[in-house]
Amino acid sequence: MSQPFFNPFQDLIFDEHFCFLSGVLTTEKMTVFPNWLMDHFKFGDEKIEMMDKTKSYIYSDLKLPCSPEVKEAFDALDTKIKAAYKNGFEGMASLDQELLFQWTGRMVYGLLYYEMLYERDRLLKMGEEFGLSEHLKERFGRFHLMLQSIIEPISFVGKKPWSIVVFPLKYSADIFSYRDDAINLMFSFGVNGFGFIACLQDNGIIGEKQKELLDKMEGQVLHPIQFEELYARFHYSDYILQYKPEYKIENNDNGITIESLPIEKKGSKPIFGFWDEDIFAQLLANYWSVYGIEREDILKFQKPPLSFLENPYSKDFIKPETIDLPF
Template sequence: MTHTLFNPFKDLNFDEHFCFLSGALTNENMTVFPVWLMDHFKLGNERIEMMDKTKSYNYSDLKLPCSSEVKTAFEELDVKVEAAYKKGFEGMASLDQELLFQWTGRMVYGMLYYEMLYERDRLLRQGEDFEISVTLRKRFGYFHLMLQSLIEPISFVGKKPWSIAVFPLKYSADIFSYRNDAVNLMFSFGVNEFGFIACLQDNGVIGEKQKEILDKMEGHVLHPIQFEELYARFHYSDYILQYKPEYKIENQDNGIAIEVETAGKQPHFGFWDEDIYAQLLSNYWQVYGIEKEDILKFQMPPLSFLENPYTKDFINPESIDLPF
C-alpha cells in the first residue's frame, strides 16, 4: 500500500486510546451498533456471542474508541440511514451503495475489533504473542482503508469492491434478523419491508455469481425463508471462492483512488458440495424445523424455496405456507 493513512493491522494496534478509524489519540468512544437501531429493536441488553461462543457481550456494551470527527461522521451517516429505513425498501434501495458499505462496515469492523481484542488477550494470558497471518493483515487492512472513505477523500474507481443486494422482504412487525461474519466480512440484515446482504470485500464476484437469482427475485417481496436461503447461497459462495482481491491504490492530488485489479488470476469458485451447503442451509432453516435430511433426499433435487428445482422458475413467495 502506498497510502499513509492509519492501518491498525500493520502493527496490530487496537489500543483503546487510539481512534479505531483514524488512529488519532482520543478518550471518546462510540457504540459498534447504531444507537437508534438498538433502541428501535430493544437490543441494548440482548447478548451477542463472539465466534468461539465462549464470550458474549450486551450489544450496548460494545464500543469503539473514536475521535470527535469520526463520531460525528457516523452520526451523520446514521441520520441518513435511519431516514431511509423509515421509508422501507424504497428508501433503503435509493441509498448509494457506498453509504451502505460504510454503515454495515462499522458493525462488521466493530465485531472484528472485538475478535482481535479477545484473541490478543487470550494469547497474552497464555504468554504468547498476538499474530495473524499476512493474508488476513492485508485483507483486513484493505477493508479498514475502504471504511476510511467516510472521513477521507477516498474514491472507488470502476468496479466496486463489494456485493450488496437490497430487496423487499416480508416479516412480522418488529422482527429483526441480523448476521455478521466479521472474519469473512459479510453482513445480512432483515426487517419487515426490506432486507439486504453485503459481502464487503469480494470485488462484486459473489453478486455476479448470484445475479441470475437476484434478477428472478425482482418485483417480488421475499418470504423470510427465501431470505435465509439467499444468504446461505452468498455465504457458501464466499466459502468456495478461490480468489484474493487485489487493488491498485494511488495517491492523487484530490485524495486516494482505489481500483479493483483485474489482471492476473481470475475469480474462481471451487466445487459446490451439496452436502456441505445443505448443512449450512439447515442451520439457517432450523427455526422452521427443516433439517439437512429434509433438504437432501435420495434421488431428489435439493430442497429450495427460491427456485423450482425442475423448471428453475422463481417460487412465488405468496405460495409458501410457512410463518413469517
C-alpha cells in the first residue's frame, strides 16, 4: 500500500490530539476499559497503579484519544463481546479469537499508553529524554499494527501471533478478577462462568508449552486458585522465553497480511530457559496471597512444589471440587 500505517513507537508520539490507533487529529476520547464492564462490576471509581507503584489513576479516568471511526469500531466490538458474555463460557468460547485479541488488546494497549505517558513526563521533569530500546519499539510497534486490524485491511494468515485460552471458571457472583502485564503484553480475565488468559505476542508458543495441562483440564470448571496458578504458569513461561517472536508481514494492494513464524530452537539454546521453582514460587505466592498462601507454603524441604492443578506425584489433574478453599 502507498501509505504506511501509523506507528506511534517510531517517533514516540503519545499526544491527546492524535488518535491512539490511526494517528489522525481528533478531539474525541474513549475509555481504556469498556464502560459496560466498569458499570457491571462497579470498579470505575477504583484506583489502578502504574508499574512502579508511585503513580495511580482512577479506572474511569483512563481515556485514549480516538477518531470517531476507531470509537465506532470498538463500540461495535464491545456489543459482540457483551452479547457473548451474557452466554457465559459457551458464548465466550464461540468467539473468534481475533475478536478477543482486539478486545483485550484495547485494554493492554491503553495501559501501555499510560505507562509511556508517565515515563515520558517523569523523565521530562528530570531534564532527561524519553526513549525506548529498538527491541521494545519493534515489539510494541508490531502489537500496535496488529491492533489496527479492527479498522484497517490487516489480516492474520497461518499461525496466529497469540496464545488465548478460554475455560469454565467458578467464582462467587459479581466478582471480577483481572491481571495484566502491559510491558509483556499479557492479560487475564475471570468472572463467574468463565475465564481466559491471553499472551498477545508469543506466536502461540506458550499455549503449546502448556498444552498437556490444558488438555487435562478440558471440561473441568476451574476453581479460582487454579485459574491464578494457570496464569502464573503462562506469565512465568513468557519470562523465560528465550527467542523473539518474528513475523512475515506482506504489503499488497488488498492490505497487509501477518503470519507468525514458528519459534524454533537454534543450536543448543532451548526455546525456554531454566524453570526456577524458587522464582516461580515467589510469583505464585503473589497471586495466592488472598488465600494466605506464602512462598514457604509452596516450597517445602524435601517435598514437591505445591500445586492445585496437578498432583505432584501422579501428574493427574486435581478435580476442582476437591479443593476446600473459598471461591
